[in-house]
Amino acid sequence: MIGVIATLKVQEGKNAEFEAIFTELAKQVRANEKGNLAYALTKSRTDPLIYKVLELYTDQDALTAHGQTEYFKAAGPKMGPCLGGRPEIEYLDGV
Amino acid sequence: MIGVIATLKVQEGKNAEFEAIFTELAKQVRANEKGNLAYALTKSRTDPLIYKVLELYTDQDALTAHGQTEYFKAAGPKMGPCLGGRPEIEYLDGV
Numbered sequence: 800m801i802g803v804i805a806t807l808k809v810q811e812g813k814n815a816e817f818e819a820i821f822t823e824l825a826k827q828v829r830a831n832e833k834g835n836l837a838y839a840l841t842k843s844r845t846d847p848l849i850y851k852v853l854e855l856y857t858d859q860d861a862l863t864a865h866g867q868t869e870y871f872k873a874a875g876p877k878m879g880p881c882l883g884g885r886p887e888i889e890y891l892d893g894v
Numbered sequence: 895m896i897g898v899i900a901t902l903k904v905q906e907g908k909n910a911e912f913e914a915i916f917t918e919l920a921k922q923v924r925a926n927e928k929g930n931l932a933y934a935l936t937k938s939r940t941d942p943l944i945y946k947v948l949e950l951y952t953d954q955d956a957l958t959a960h961g962q963t964e965y966f967k968a969a970g971p972k973m974g975p976c977l978g979g980r981p982e983i984e985y986l987d988g989v
Contacts, residue, residue, distance in 0.1 A: 802936035802948050804899065818989050837932045839950050841897035841986035851986055853897050853948045855934050891936035891946055894913050 800836070800893025801862050803854035810883045811848065817881040820874060821850070827870040834861020848883065855893075862890075895931070895988025896957050898949035903978040906943065912976040915969065916945070922965040929956020943978065950988075 809817045821840050828838045836855040843849035856862040865871060904912045916935050923933045931950040938944035951957040960966060 800934060800936070802934055802946070804946070804948070822989065837934075837948070837950060839895060839897055839932075840989040841895070842989055844985055844987060850989070851897070851899070853899070853932070853950060853986075855932060855948060890939055891948075892939060894917065894935040894937055894945070 801856045801859060802891035802893060803852070803856070803862070804889045804891070805852040805854065806887040806889075807850045807852070807878075808883045809848050809850065809881050813881040814847070817850070817878055820878045820881070821852075824870060824874040827868070828865065831868065831870075832861065832865055834858065835865060896951045896954060897986035897988060898947070898951070898957070899984045899986070900947040900949065901982040901984075902945045902947070902973075904943050904945065904976050905978045908976040909942070912945070912973055915973045915976070916947075919965060919969040922963070923960065926963065926965075927956065927960055929953065930960060 807817075818840070825838050825840055828835050834857040836857060837853060839853045841851050841853060843851065856865065902912075913935070920933050920935055923930050929952040931952060932948060934948045936946050936948060938946065951960065
């Protein structure tokens with residue numbers, strides 16, 4: 800199993816637009832990726848501009864496949880204008 | 895939905911003992927808590943003493959119930975001697 804914590808910072812005033820784009824992406828991930836076990840968009844309780852995506856995959860193949868989907872590749876350019884910096888991605892190994 | 899990222903630091907030489915205790919806890923959480931959607935123990939790729947638990951709950955009631963289970967309350971004293979400091983717990987609101 801592999802875990803991912805993706806931290807995304809949005810620009811002020813862009814929360815709703817970002818959430819709409821990301822929610823649509825998450826729906827596609829959950830509907831289409833057998834190897835994805837969780838893909839949960841959450842927001843910080845202390846900084847309203849910070850989101851964290853909690854992701855779980857069965858293995859590296861599943862994570863690689865996720866990054867190669869058309870909808871994932873399309874989501875980057877869509878949400879880019881909402882973001883206030885580069886996403887931070889932390890990869891974690893399941894125990 | 896509520897997300898939790900629990901960051902746990904273990905003492906050197908305590909990894910195996912910690913993992914055994916936590917894995918047993920995680921099994922009980924997944925087997926007994928309808929409101930728990932994920933409870934994944936992962937370890938850092940950059941610091942071998944750091945673990946992160948990625949947790950998802952349906953709502954606050956489910957998270958509260960988790961903290962009140964006998965096995966959760968019993969796990970603290972068991973894993974305490976393995977830890978190298980207080981756990982850091984981040985609560986996140988599902989979007």
